[in-house]
Amino acid sequence: MRELTYSEPQIWIAIAFVIISALLVTAFVAIGRSSRREVPFEQVKAIGYGVRTWWLVGLVTVLTVGVVVSLFMLPYSNAQEPVGAAQEIAVKGGQYYWTVAPNEVAPGRVRFSVTSADVNHGLGIYSPKGHMLGSVQAMPGYENELDIQLDEPGEYLLSCLEMCGAGHHKMHAILKVAER
Amino acid sequence: MHATATEVVQQQPQTHPLPHEQGPATVVERRVAWLCAGTGVALFLVMMLLGIAMRMSQADLVGIPDAWYYRLLTLHGAGMLVGALLVMMGALWFVLRPVVEMSAKRLLWAYGGLVVGAVLVLVASLVGGFATGWTFLSPLPFHPLGGWATWATATFFVGMLLVGAGFFLYCIELFTVTTNRYGGLGGALGIPYLLGRSEQAPPPQAIAATVIALDGMIASAGGTAIVVAMLNRTIDDGVVINALWAKNLTYFWGHTIANLIIYLAAGAIYVLLPRYAGRAWKTTKPLALGWLATLLFVATAFSHHLYMDFAQPGWAQYVSMGASSAAAIPVAVVTIYTGMMLIWGSLYRWTLASTLFYLGFLGWAIGGVGAVLDSLIPVNFTLHNTLWVPAHFHTYLLLGVMMWALAFVAHLTERAAGRAAPRWVAIAVPALLVVGGYLFVGAWYAAGALGVPRRYAEHPPGTQAYDVVGSVGALLVLAGVVLFLVTTVRLLLQARGRRAETLAPERDPEPRRVLVPPVTTNAGFAVVSGLAVVCALSLLPEAVELAERSAEAHHLSHAAQFALGGLVGLGVASRLALVRPVYGGMTWWALLAVVAAPVVMLLVMTPAIYDPLEGNEPLHLLFHWGIVVLGLITGWASVRFGRASGVAIFVLSVAMGLAFAGGVGG
Numbered sequence: 149m150r151e152l153t154y155s156e157p158q159i160w161i162a163i164a165f166v167i168i169s170a171l172l173v174t175a176f177v178a179i180g181r182s183s184r185r186e187v188p189f190e191q192v193k194a195i196g197y198g199v200r201t202w203w204l205v206g207l208v209t210v211l212t213v214g215v216v217v218s219l220f221m222l223p224y225s226n227a228q229e230p231v232g233a234a235q236e237i238a239v240k241g242g243q244y245y246w247t248v249a250p251n252e253v254a255p256g257r258v259r260f261s262v263t264s265a266d267v268n269h270g271l272g273i274y275s276p277k278g279h280m281l282g283s284v285q286a287m288p289g290y291e292n293e294l295d296i297q298l299d300e301p302g303e304y305l306l307s308c309l310e311m312c313g314a315g316h317h318k319m320h321a322i323l324k325v326a327e328r
Numbered sequence: 329m330h331a332t333a334t335e336v337v338q339q340q341p342q343t344h345p346l347p348h349e350q351g352p353a354t355v356v357e358r359r360v361a362w363l364c365a366g367t368g369v370a371l372f373l374v375m376m377l378l379g380i381a382m383r384m385s386q387a388d389l390v391g392i393p394d395a396w397y398y399r400l401l402t403l404h405g406a407g408m409l410v411g412a413l414l415v416m417m418g419a420l421w422f423v424l425r426p427v428v429e430m431s432a433k434r435l436l437w438a439y440g441g442l443v444v445g446a447v448l449v450l451v452a453s454l455v456g457g458f459a460t461g462w463t464f465l466s467p468l469p470f471h472p473l474g475g476w477a478t479w480a481t482a483t484f485f486v487g488m489l490l491v492g493a494g495f496f497l498y499c500i501e502l503f504t505v506t507t508n509r510y511g512g513l514g515g516a517l518g519i520p521y522l523l524g525r526s527e528q529a530p531p532p533q534a535i536a537a538t539v540i541a542l543d544g545m546i547a548s549a550g551g552t553a554i555v556v557a558m559l560n561r562t563i564d565d566g567v568v569i570n571a572l573w574a575k576n577l578t579y580f581w582g583h584t585i586a587n588l589i590i591y592l593a594a595g596a597i598y599v600l601l602p603r604y605a606g607r608a609w610k611t612t613k614p615l616a617l618g619w620l621a622t623l624l625f626v627a628t629a630f631s632h633h634l635y636m637d638f639a640q641p642g643w644a645q646y647v648s649m650g651a652s653s654a655a656a657i658p659v660a661v662v663t664i665y666t667g668m669m670l671i672w673g674s675l676y677r678w679t680l681a682s683t684l685f686y687l688g689f690l691g692w693a694i695g696g697v698g699a700v701l702d703s704l705i706p707v708n709f710t711l712h713n714t715l716w717v718p719a720h721f722h723t724y725l726l727l728g729v730m731m732w733a734l735a736f737v738a739h740l741t742e743r744a745a746g747r748a749a750p751r752w753v754a755i756a757v758p759a760l761l762v763v764g765g766y767l768f769v770g771a772w773y774a775a776g777a778l779g780v781p782r783r784y785a786e787h788p789p790g791t792q793a794y795d796v797v798g799s800v801g802a803l804l805v806l807a808g809v810v811l812f813l814v815t816t817v818r819l820l821l822q823a824r825g826r827r828a829e830t831l832a833p834e835r836d837p838e839p840r841r842v843l844v845p846p847v848t849t850n851a852g853f854a855v856v857s858g859l860a861v862v863c864a865l866s867l868l869p870e871a872v873e874l875a876e877r878s879a880e881a882h883h884l885s886h887a888a889q890f891a892l893g894g895l896v897g898l899g900v901a902s903r904l905a906l907v908r909p910v911y912g913g914m915t916w917w918a919l920l921a922v923v924a925a926p927v928v929m930l931l932v933m934t935p936a937i938y939d940p941l942e943g944n945e946p947l948h949l950l951f952h953w954g955i956v957v958l959g960l961i962t963g964w965a966s967v968r969f970g971r972a973s974g975v976a977i978f979v980l981s982v983a984m985g986l987a988f989a990g991g992v993g994g
């Protein structure tokens with residue numbers, strides 16, 4: 149493989165995760181400490197049930213927003229607008245190689261048509277700078293189509309992302325995006 | 329003098345007296361708990377050593393050949409899950425037995441299935457070299473490229489079949505006892521109570537057990553179908569398994585069972601946590617409602633493992649995204665929140681056990697956040713099969729479930745020894761587990777966000793620092809576990825010969841309660857007869873000929889013949905039970921019948937077995953009637969489990985046949 153670098157959106161996902169986890173840890177510490185002095189259970193319930201309603205409302209809101217926003221950002225090609233002249237790239241995985249045809253394209257929109265010659269594989273796409281852009285599965289008997297914008301010229305790394313045998317971590321290929 | 333754990337804990341300074349029920353256990357309960365917990369923790373220890381070896385090999389601190397890395401990976405995944413299941417099955421059983429009658433003998437059957445299954449998986453991977461990962465996605469097991477032999481594949485799948493059968497037996501036990509004890513499925517789920525029709529509700533651990541058992545039975549049916557299909561393909565190269573179908577069933581089973589482990593634990597926590605907080609965890613309407621929601625969400629969340637399979641129907645993806653997120657609501661708002669309320673201002677008694685119980689909640693919560701984020705499809709697009717995935721599930725399996733497993737062992741130890749572990753150990757063990765554990769998973773989260781793939785024997789250049797940090801974390805966890813084990817063994821040895829724990833007298837044998845058979849009304853019998861007639865059409869010569877056209881059609885006709893026999897068995901046995909009442913108690917033959925007969929029905933759907941018969945009319949006919957008889961046995965036996973359980977068992981056995989027809993050809 150190659151050296152990797154952090155990129156969006158993973159940075160934001162990780163930050164969100166760290167913030168929420170820190171809040172949870174804070175709450176746990178506070179609850180742990182509270183247990184050292186006695187508060188009558190009736191009183192805990194009186195306040196706790198009130199807080200719980202807001203906790204429920206807040207959580208449902210956040211989850212709903214997350215799910216609804218996600219529905220507008222799906223990677224599935226049929227969920228996106230027709231892209232017109234996307235360049236087709238046929239990708240086939242096998243133990244332990246990729247065939248990529250063509251293996252050089254112009255910058256712009258591409259459509260990966262991905263399948264497998266034998267077992268399940270996963271097509272992970274890394275930019276020339278080592279950003280993890282996304283992935284799609286390569287399943288025998290099925291053709292998965294992924295539309296993606298590849299504007300940056302250079303060598304994209306295609307790495308297997310589904311356990312496919314003892315050579316799984318050695319299954320890489322290069323896709324070249326030409327200079328504009 | 330007898331000193332109970334309660335008394336000893338009470339001797340500690342600045343804590344309130346524990347008001348109630350240390351719930352003395354019987355000898356049998358204590359033995360079963362120790363057996364399950366002991367075996368599970370032993371498995372943890374061995375698998376943890378393998379895990380550390382794998383992690384250190386990624387960090388280039390030790391050298392493991394690639395082929396061995398993937399063998400260890402397969403064994404570690406399967407072995408850890410079996411270990412975790414064993415402990416939590418034992419823990420839930422331990423807290424459930426005082427309220428519903430359960431048989432230790434039947435539990436031992438389930439235990440045996442899991443343990444023997446795990447041993448077979450061990451042999452397949454270490455001796456046979458089998459290395460597909462524990463998720464065994466078809467067709468990888470049949471493309472070993474010289475890595476393993478056919479016998480290893482067969483051994484692995486027989487092992488998985490036994491693990492599945494063991495858990496299935498356990499679920500049947502729970503579901504049968506709760507539904508018969510609390511007046512059917514609705515009663516056991518607390519529905520009359522939710523609707524305000526009854527003041528009485530089952531205790532929380534019984535509601536949890538009902539939900540877990542039902543989801544577990546449904547998942548096991550899927551698991552049986554996929555594992556037997558894989559066995560058929562192992563026997564006969566001609567069998568063709570649809571890869572998408574296989575992946576769906578693998579995760580329907582694998583994801584659901586892995587997920588249920590933590591719910592099993594939650595069921596046990598309902599009883600164990602109050603012992604340290606001094607406040608009872610009672611069934612409330614939110615709790616009953618939460619478990620109803622869980623019943624639905626756990627069974628429908630698995631498809632998030634197929635988000636990046638664009639061939640998967642869209643609706644399945646959207647249902648999964650909704651269910652995966654929504655599953656967090658009952659957990660966060662009911663179970664974890666209530667647990668925290670019980671502790672708030674309670675003068676919680678901080679012993680080794682109770683500290684670990686407390687910390688397990690944090691692992692569940694943080695792991696849940698990592699999971700929910702990854703269950704959003706656009707997020708999954710960039711995190712799928714990166715190290716983010718093991719990061720989040722180790723957060724709730726290692727820092728949640730294993731923390732609770734150790735807590736349960738410490739709880740049993742504190743009871744048996746009549747005293748708590750030394751104070752410094754009660755601080756050092758949790759500290760090592762927390763610092764080491766979060767370092768360990770933290771390195772994975774960071775590397776996952778960077779895009780490092782999971783299940784890679786070697787990691788990309790420049791990422792070894794993460795692997796080193798992870799290895800250090802894992803070693804700290806190991807240190808914590810070793811200190812824990814040394815302490816518990818010492819406490820137990822010191823307590824030897826001293827009867828520290830008051831034990832309850834053995835509970836009454838199972839009452840011979842009259843069972844309500846699956847079918848009781850005339851309308852019910854009419855429906856069963858009608859369905860049987862429809863299924864009987866599959867035996868007509870025309871249908872038999874039609875079924876020869878494709879393997880799928882052939883399998884569908886087998887499912888219909890099995891259903892025919894089953895409906896007849898179910899109907900006749902129900903009718904007889906109305907005339908001459910059947911008393912409670914699952915007999916061994918009934919259990920064997922409902923587990924084995926459907927498996928045999930699926931196993932014989934192998935062209936290598938039935939093709940030779942096709943030329944010989946009488947034999948061919950006999951073969952089909954044999955399938956009818958297998959159905960008859962299943963249907964007949966299912967009446968022994970009472971209404972809810974009998975219907976569930978029967979419907980699921982037919983569903984296995986139908987599922988099979990959906991994806992296995994040849």
Ligand code: HEM
Pocket residue numbers: 376378379380382383401402404405406408409412461462463718722725726729730781782783784802805806
């Ligand atoms: C200190 C303790 C542990 C260590 C060092 C450890 C280490 C590992 C490692 C290195 C992997 C492979 C990750 C990858 O490269 O993809 C792994 C996978 C896994 N672990 Fe652990 N683990 C530990 C505890 C646990 C526990 C407690 C459980 C469950 C109760 C568990 C269940 C699993 C599962 C299911 C997998 C996935 C296997 C697969 O990908 O097929 N682990 N673990």
Ligand SMILES: [Cu+2]
Pocket residue numbers: 268269270308309310311312313315316317319
């Ligand atoms: Cu691969």
